[in-house]
């Protein structure tokens with residue numbers, strides 16, 4: 001099984017996601033590290049995808065820049081050569097795949113925007129004709145474009161569990177009406193900007209999840225990773241066909257391979273053959289280059 005955070009044994013570990021690690025740096029900063037691990041069907045696979053962590057970090061950094069006129073981010077720096085001295089022993093392990101960020105008081109709501117119907121939203125719709133309280137027209141199917149983008153907040157579930165969709169009123173009850181309204185406004189505004197930009201590049205942004213937090217001055221900042229294929233569903237526009245599960249921009253080769261093995265989707269997943277690893281790496285690099293217009297080689301050499 002690929003390493004989780006043992007390779008950073010000397011750092012103060014704050015938390016892990018399926019494929020990412022969070023460390024404390026001093027009292028007022030955190031380090032977000034993206035690994036090359038990949039999950040499929042909610043299982044972290046034993047084979048890593050080279051450069052996946054760097055692609056997703058590079059994408060987040062690019063999106064934070066694109067969105068800076070709408071909302072400040074939590075990023076302090078991604079230049080490992082300027083990181084605090086305590087990180088020096090890990091410089092090369094962190095290069096290109098890490099972000100030094102302000103330590104925020106996180107808002108305990110996952111801010112989800114949906115432009116298309118799929119996943120838990122589709123289940124909600126098939127059961128009730130609505131998604132998180134948003135009534136929708138009849139006759140929608142998996143992959144349908146929604147009449148308007150909808151905001152469907154959820155609670156932050158512990159790792160390995162699914163976030164629970166909550167109503168906008170419930171969100172207001174948890175964080176206060178004013179902040180809940182600001183989270184919704186920002187989420188929809190950012191999603192609109194990002195989905196337009198992605199669509200211009202032939203990529204449909206079906207849905208995404210944002211996390212926010214307050215800094216020491218009380219400023220609300222966009223946090224975590226943003227608008228990556230791990231935090232969002234990216235679909236190639238040229239294969240979009242509502243009515244069945246849409247091909248994932250980045251994970252379809254892996255999903256097809258895993259289904260072909262008859263794997264029962266329980267831990268541990270099977271190792272991936274080299275051709276699937278290489279094709280998946282190429283898709284991540286393609287996503288980075290199509291969205292940013294920057295060559296991934298240039299990103300890595302500038303990191």
Ligand SMILES: CCOC(=O)Cn1cc(-c2ncnc(N)c2C#N)cn1
Nearest residue numbers: 015016017020021022103104223224
């Ligand atoms: C690595 C797994 O993902 C998480 O742990 C999500 N998470 C992030 C924080 C956070 N906490 C304080 N300051 C921040 N800037 C952040 C951020 N981002 C907490 N959980």
